[in-house]
Amino acid sequence: MDVEAPEDTSEHIHDTELARIVRVNEEIKGIVATAFKINLMALNAIFLAKRAGHAARGFGVLSNELRRFAQDLTREMTQLREMTANTVSTVTGVVQQKRLNGILDEAVKRCPEPVSGEARVQQRGHEQLADKQGCLSALDKRLRRSLDDTAQLVELGGVLARSAKIEAAYGGNFSASLMQVSSDFGDVICLIQESLERLRHLRLT
Template structure:
């Protein structure tokens, strides 16, 4: 029962981290749109910055997709954990009842057997959900590492953007900070999901 309670607690932590990453992705997307508009205003000199900003927007959408899949897996995990907790309570009640009642031992033994089988099936489904969770976290982490590289490229491009280079440099630094702030969240998700296996 303690394992299931820990699982539920970890699911809450996962959802909190997912919300923060999704919020950062939303901000990156808006910043990317703003950067594209600024790059268009700056003209030919900032064309590269506009392309990189578009890439950062794509990255934010990709990360949001990963986080949505991760959120769905987390909800599946929550449902399976809750069901496992219910099954475990039923099994405990049946075991206590079978100790008190010698008349229905055959029926209770069959029911306990069915409950154990259902618990094993839920454990297998939970294992699969954990596996999906790890895959989605790895997918998001790889996208985020790519985002760090793109944010650095934006810094370089901003230097070649003519008279708008200061504004674009500031924006590229904001990109870098936002993308960098996602990495610890994903590392925390990895740590939490690693405890759940």
């Protein structure tokens, strides 16, 4: 007796889950690239503050803090990327187990007489599926918590950028240049916040 599983449904689920994970990883990669950009911007701001001298001392301090922020953000996003690196195999395992369970359930349904041990095999298959789904759900929860921590860090970056803009007004002849740099900081941090918001809507489960 040949029993075929509804492959179309399973493949669709698989493709949807994988597409979601790809989008998660792409957003994370984008934030890592932006954090690197902030690091370069902070180095430029530190250089400008030194050229401006004593008048831009406060701006220089804030620029150093923004550089640390960029480094902390890069570490956070690296952890997020590592967290999602193995999700492809986890999702594949869930889909394959669903498919196997479907084949077994259909075979049992079509079999005219009970087969010894079939209930035990079915139970084991459903338990294995529950375990795999549990792993994926736990990973999603870890991702949510990590995103919350990262969002708080980015809020701090926004405060630093706004403070740098205030300090830029005291930069003397370099005030306009410092103001532009601090505005650029704010714009880039807004982009990061938008990426984080998109990540919040991309669940792994």
